Amino acid sequence: MILGYNTLVVLAGCALLGLACGTVGAFALLRGRALMADAVGHAALPGVVLAAMIVATLGGNPRALPPLLAGALVAGVLGVLAVQALTRGGRIREDAAIAIVLSSFYALGVALLSHVQTMPQAAQAGLGKFILGQAAAMRAEDALWAGGIAGFCVLICLVLFQRLRAACFDPDYARVMGLSVARTDLALLGLIVIVAVAGLQAVGLVLVVALLILPAATARLLTHRLPVLLLVSALLGALAGALGAAASAFEPEWPTGAAVVLAGAIFFTLALLLAPERGLLPEAWRRAHRRIAATESHFLRAAWEAQEAAGAGPGMAGDRWTPIAALAAARGWTETYASRLALWLALRGLVARADREIHLTPRGAAAARRAVRAHRAVELHLLGLGATDIAGADRLADLVEHGLPAEMATRLLAEPSALPASPHALGPKT
Amino acid sequence: MTTEDFFRLDLPALLAAILACGSCGLLGSFLLLRRDSLLGDALSHAVLPGIIAGFAITGARAGLPMLLGALAAALLAVFVIGLVRRVARLESGAATGAVFTSFFALGLMLMEATGARSVDLDLDCVLFGQLESVVWLEAQGFASLLDPVALAALPRQLFLLAAVAVVLAGLVALLWRPLHLLCFDPDYAAAIGLPARGLELALNLMVAAAAVAAFEAVGSILVVAMLVCPAAAIRLLTDSYRAQVLGGAALGAALGALGYALAGPLPAAFGQNFALNAAGVIGTLGGLAVAGAMVLRQLRNASPKPAIISG
Numbered sequence: 155m156i157l158g159y160n161t162l163v164v165l166a167g168c169a170l171l172g173l174a175c176g177t178v179g180a181f182a183l184l185r186g187r188a189l190m191a192d193a194v195g196h197a198a199l200p201g202v203v204l205a206a207m208i209v210a211t212l213g214g215n216p217r218a219l220p221p222l223l224a225g226a227l228v229a230g231v232l233g234v235l236a237v238q239a240l241t242r243g244g245r246i247r248e249d250a251a252i253a254i255v256l257s258s259f260y261a262l263g264v265a266l267l268s269h270v271q272t273m274p275q276a277a278q279a280g281l282g283k284f285i286l287g288q289a290a291a292m293r294a295e296d297a298l299w300a301g302g303i304a305g306f307c308v309l310i311c312l313v314l315f316q317r318l319r320a321a322c323f324d325p326d327y328a329r330v331m332g333l334s335v336a337r338t339d340l341a342l343l344g345l346i347v348i349v350a351v352a353g354l355q356a357v358g359l360v361l362v363v364a365l366l367i368l369p370a371a372t373a374r375l376l377t378h379r380l381p382v383l384l385l386v387s388a389l390l391g392a393l394a395g396a397l398g399a400a401a402s403a404f405e406p407e408w409p410t411g412a413a414v415v416l417a418g419a420i421f422f423t424l425a426l427l428l429a430p431e432r433g434l435l436p437e438a439w440r441r442a443h444r445r446i447a448a449t450e451s452h453f454l455r456a457a458w459e460a461q462e463a464a465g466a467g468p469g470m471a472g473d474r475w476t477p478i479a480a481l482a483a484a485r486g487w488t489e490t491y492a493s494r495l496a497l498w499l500a501l502r503g504l505v506a507r508a509d510r511e512i513h514l515t516p517r518g519a520a521a522a523r524r525a526v527r528a529h530r531a532v533e534l535h536l537l538g539l540g541a542t543d544i545a546g547a548d549r550l551a552d553l554v555e556h557g558l559p560a561e562m563a564t565r566l567l568a569e570p571s572a573l574p575a576s577p578h579a580l581g582p583k584t
Numbered sequence: 585m586t587t588e589d590f591f592r593l594d595l596p597a598l599l600a601a602i603l604a605c606g607s608c609g610l611l612g613s614f615l616l617l618r619r620d621s622l623l624g625d626a627l628s629h630a631v632l633p634g635i636i637a638g639f640a641i642t643g644a645r646a647g648l649p650m651l652l653g654a655l656a657a658a659l660l661a662v663f664v665i666g667l668v669r670r671v672a673r674l675e676s677g678a679a680t681g682a683v684f685t686s687f688f689a690l691g692l693m694l695m696e697a698t699g700a701r702s703v704d705l706d707l708d709c710v711l712f713g714q715l716e717s718v719v720w721l722e723a724q725g726f727a728s729l730l731d732p733v734a735l736a737a738l739p740r741q742l743f744l745l746a747a748v749a750v751v752l753a754g755l756v757a758l759l760w761r762p763l764h765l766l767c768f769d770p771d772y773a774a775a776i777g778l779p780a781r782g783l784e785l786a787l788n789l790m791v792a793a794a795a796v797a798a799f800e801a802v803g804s805i806l807v808v809a810m811l812v813c814p815a816a817a818i819r820l821l822t823d824s825y826r827a828q829v830l831g832g833a834a835l836g837a838a839l840g841a842l843g844y845a846l847a848g849p850l851p852a853a854f855g856q857n858f859a860l861n862a863a864g865v866i867g868t869l870g871g872l873a874v875a876g877a878m879v880l881r882q883l884r885n886a887s888p889k890p891a892i893i894s895g
Contacts, residue, residue: 245820258813265868267712432673433671
């Protein structure tokens, strides 16, 4: 397929719409107003249909975009006002109010649409594309309109950046600085209405809310810094918009809105799984890593303490071979599990293995000494605080010693010093 | 209009509207009282991929696979919403919005990809409902109501709707007290040992079942109207739990009947050639009911209350 001029313009238009939705969506999400776009999107339907009816009755071209978008804008504003009126009494919360407004406005639109279809002037032509979006039906001038609106929204966001940031993160500070949060909120609401209405052609009114939420939510997973978040959100929105439009160009039957939202959902899912700090997989990896490190240090400490018990004396690493069975008994592990750990530590070069016995290598001995130090530092600290349950102190130290930085261990137990003897008997766990 | 026409065209659609809207109205109160109205919105959208998958796997437009698929999709959606809230640290509204739109978009694409669209389960059904397609062609007149052969030919959507309505009504009656506690004092409910999580799950599954049963009659989006509007209108007028739940169901059923009648049969009866999408009219009436309830409430608050004279 050759990318004609028209296709390119439509791609650019959808990308710009995505860009605007991503930018405004970031602020909407941070301020907790993102779902308002759902109310606005659905509420736009009766506005679009009525506008088409009026234009057709007046003999105009019912496909012309500006009157339809104007109708959507008016209906969207009415929807926002209706949400605010419903929540005023305090009996109906905002989420219920949004659900009421979006469903009943949409229902009115559906009823009107079924009436328009019986009208002779073919006024309904092309109205369906507003429901699920149909970028393929976009013309170059529509795309130019969309681009203009998108540019306007991004510009307003940049101009109001300080106010929006203050309203999102620290409304109290904003008030102290004399910035009216109520007026900022009103501006944000206006921006939400405008991008939701402008996005109708590309995404459709049912799913336009997703284009405000998904890129912003993805960006939040990836960064804490607002300027970066805005940039990432805007770029992801643009990418999702362009991908959806491209899919729509190749397969005109596909609902563009669904394609755009699925692209956004895929980005979000990837971020959810892979985001370096908050993602599920890195988190699982870190947790597994911590567990392995803790188990390793338990094994090494058991090896060290076995030497102490076998006669090397307190605080001294002996030079004997230790049976794995003795280590397993000291930690309460099965022997198979302990052998597997020994194999792992041998691979890491921390112990040497021979005939079901192990021996600490120099590196292993150093690591074991650090583990013993951390453990005894915590134990002695607890006992120094007046703990009388020695076995309890031992168990508690087992849990907290791994998070203890070397510097903190030194504060609890001055270095250089010989390792103190264990406050409890070493040997098999009871 | 003849009696035969009424039985063939209007009676089944009217029954479908009443059952669908009544079921949703019944459950809407629990969602509203639990401040979970958005969940109705989410589940009614999120069941779509499940419905399509159930349809695509069995290849038949039978009720049970679609219902099972929808319940599975609803459970998955609830789980994913919880996961997204925790991992992405989003407030519940945004997490819900992100998840249900993605599910809905997936359902729309599946519909194209699996060819489910080619049969009568199409976009229009999802978006607008197909109340008008619920017809009973075997009906001859009053006698058909007692004729087993004719009754067996009742549209299958009606069977699914009736079964779901009966099960939901039974469950609500059975769980009347626990649901009451769950709505008004979840902490106390947990303290006396009620399985609060199990109840929440049951409520979610009930909403999903109502959503999928009503889906063919009124479409995904208008299920939302019936889940929230009747309950909200009643909520503005009463503080009684019993009145809230039963009133929600009754108002839902009444809106369904009135909306269907206004959409076509009533204008036709007066000789007007004028027909609207019934689901659209029902949803519009839902919004008007809430607006009317607000006006009533304001009037009641404005009228001076009789002074209490003690003495």
